Amino acid sequence: xxxxxxxGGQTATGKTKLAIELAKQINGSIINGDSMQVYKEMxxxxxxxxxxxxxxxxxxxxxxxxxxxxxxxxxxxxxxxxKINEIFEQKRVPIIVGGTGLYLRSVLYDYDFNKEVSxxxxxxxxxxxxxxxxxxxxxxxxxxxxxxxxNNRKRVLRAISIYESSGKTKSYWLSKQKHKLVFDxxxxxxxxxxxxxxxxxxxxxxxxxxxGLEKEVHEIIKSASPNSTCLQAIGxxxxxxxxxxxxxxxxxxxLIKKNTRRYAKRQYTFFNNQFKVTWYDxxxxxxxxxxxxxxxxxxxxKKND
RNA sequence: AGGGGUGUAGUUCAAUGGUAGAACGACGGUCUCCAAAACCGUUGAUGUGGGUUCAAUUCCUACCACCCCGG
Numbered sequence: 309x310x311x312x313x314x315x316g317g318q319t320a321t322g323k324t325k326l327a328i329e330l331a332k333q334i335n336g337s338i339i340n341g342d343s344m345q346v347y348k349e350m351x352x353x354x355x356x357x358x359x360x361x362x363x364x365x366x367x368x369x370x371x372x373x374x375x376x377x378x379x380x381x382x383x384x385x386x387x388x389x390x391k392i393n394e395i396f397e398q399k400r401v402p403i404i405v406g407g408t409g410l411y412l413r414s415v416l417y418d419y420d421f422n423k424e425v426s427x428x429x430x431x432x433x434x435x436x437x438x439x440x441x442x443x444x445x446x447x448x449x450x451x452x453x454x455x456x457x458x459n460n461r462k463r464v465l466r467a468i469s470i471y472e473s474s475g476k477t478k479s480y481w482l483s484k485q486k487h488k489l490v491f492d493x494x495x496x497x498x499x500x501x502x503x504x505x506x507x508x509x510x511x512x513x514x515x516x517x518x519x520g521l522e523k524e525v526h527e528i529i530k531s532a533s534p535n536s537t538c539l540q541a542i543g544x545x546x547x548x549x550x551x552x553x554x555x556x557x558x559x560x561x562x563l564i565k566k567n568t569r570r571y572a573k574r575q576y577t578f579f580n581n582q583f584k585v586t587w588y589d590x591x592x593x594x595x596x597x598x599x600x601x602x603x604x605x606x607x608x609x610k611k612n613d
Numbered sequence: 614a615g616g617g618g619u620g621u622a623g624u625u626c627a628a629u630g631g632u633a634g635a636a637c638g639a640c641g642g643u644c645u646c647c648a649a650a651a652c653c654g655u656u657g658a659u660g661u662g663g664g665u666u667c668a669a670u671u672c673c674u675a676c677c678a679c680c681c682c683g684g
Contacts, residue, residue, distance in 0.1 A: 319649080342649085343647095343648060343649065343650090344649060353649095354649085378647080379646095379647090380646040380647065380648085381645085381646040381647095381648070382645095382646040383646080384646085385646085407649075408648065408649075409644085409648080410644075410645075410646085410648050410650095411648080413644090413645080414645070414646080417645085419645050419646090420645080421645070421646050422645090422646090423646095425646090455643095455644095456643095456644095456652085457643085457652055457653055459651095459652060459653075460643090460644095460651060460652040460653080461651080461652085462647080462648095462650080462651050462652080463644085463645095463651070463652075466645090466646080478645080481645085482645070485645080535647075536647085537647050537648090537649095537650085538649095539647095540647065540648085540649065540650055541649050541650095542649045543649080544649085545649085566638085567649080568649085571649055573640090573641090574642095574648095574649090575649090577641085577642065577643080577644095578643090578644075578648090581642085581643085581644085582644075
């Protein structure tokens, strides 16, 4: 059966480069698995691949929306699923590359985001405290309530919305799913020891500034809607206090580096616990080594379930 | 080598003559549509030596360090 190669892992470990090397050797097509690289205006700060670096390898789901538009994992799942099937039809190998664990999981498992559910509960309940919201959810859907921390307002609200707009609980919808992979997959995770990783992150952030990050962010902040997803992105959101004079340049750079480090940690936790990942330490293996190991596993029929 | 001030967690700040708190950080974790988000847990400190006291981080004192003044 057709199989997907998934390259995830921590930021600044060379996922993009690995994917290109691999794709060239196995006739692969690359699908973006990153929540921020879908935005066409966000290039420098997301470390998006440049046109010349693609070396002729087909790339999909990059630059598909503007920062003025909204986008989220539900749309991503639909688009990516279609694209995977198209690539299979072309007898090519889909390689999904990116650091957004939820995006990858949503495509590879039978997630159902329930399009009928609207999210207007957040305005309806904006005056409620966290505890009051949590009490409402406990009445609607005790099972879900027990899995969500009362302070996690976002998820409590979402579970409330699911019940109020579909008439069924979130736990009901979850019980309808198989919680199994819908494709055969080979999961590759790239990591590095902490010192190397931090050096790579620091270097990359410094390079982004040299490449004109400030200008890019300035343009985006002008045109993006205030609640746009892109203003949550690391390397972008930190400019808001900088542009209003609350922090200086040096503090800005440090803040971006710090947030990137913390993000890398969360990525490791997510991939390690949500997928059966084969990890490669990029300090131990070269890109060429990793590519040949992946190909051996791929052709040997290995899959991670 | 005069005067004044400050020394509490990695950092910024609380507090008290009777078990030293917080925020941020660091570390670990959760994850079914704002996910580069949101959330949770753990960690860790009274500069040094004396003195007063049942008890000192708190009061006194010497030293050390840092800051300000010495127009």
